[in-house]
Amino acid sequence: MDNSFRKFLDTYLDIWRSSSITKLRDLISKDYKGREITNGEIVDFGFEESILGWEQGFNFVRENNAQWELNEISSIPIRIDEMLLIISATMVVKGKSLNTVNLFFQTFKKGSSDDWKLIRSYIEAGISKENIKRMQFN
Template identity: 50%
Template structure:
């Protein structure tokens, strides 16, 4: 298992996210990406196009509010020889401080010829910020 190449790819993915750079982030999303998102008890399934649009809207909001992302790496799990899961918590920090809730992402990356690609996500929205502290 090439843990170093995954770490490098994950760090670049996180940097693109923190910079709200859709151009950079898009390079990590697989064309066959599939996701499930739970929002207010409703489950929505979506793919690549909807994902890119969601990132576009999120990045536009953060830039428009002159806010910042607070992304916490909760865990990285080796799933298969060519698959890794990154569990991430993300919230937005506005002038008055961090939002009360954020989203928990269970992102599965698969090693492809062109590098590590985000192939699946399970996302819980509206997670309490306090609920992500491991203490």
């Protein structure tokens, strides 16, 4: 894994865990494209809708004194300047982890000034935590 990406990724995950929408906004490309699948329903969205979604999630975390439970599953170089991150995300509310997770496939691209930006996401939402535990990645 590219050292600049690892450093960026650590920052990105810290920002996610701290639910900072102002800092996260700076890490998402204005040309961002996303797709989320929830109960078989497909929703495509761009930058502005993404920010609204993150904001709702971050507000829920703050209002419920919850914490993010993030697990890096894999980081895959897909081009010289692009990395794919697979991560599972859920929340711990009142000391109890939710029974479902969202599985994120996020693509990041290195810009001309060596900064990384989130450019694409594919999200499977509401997956049983048991199904994630059974996943095998090599």
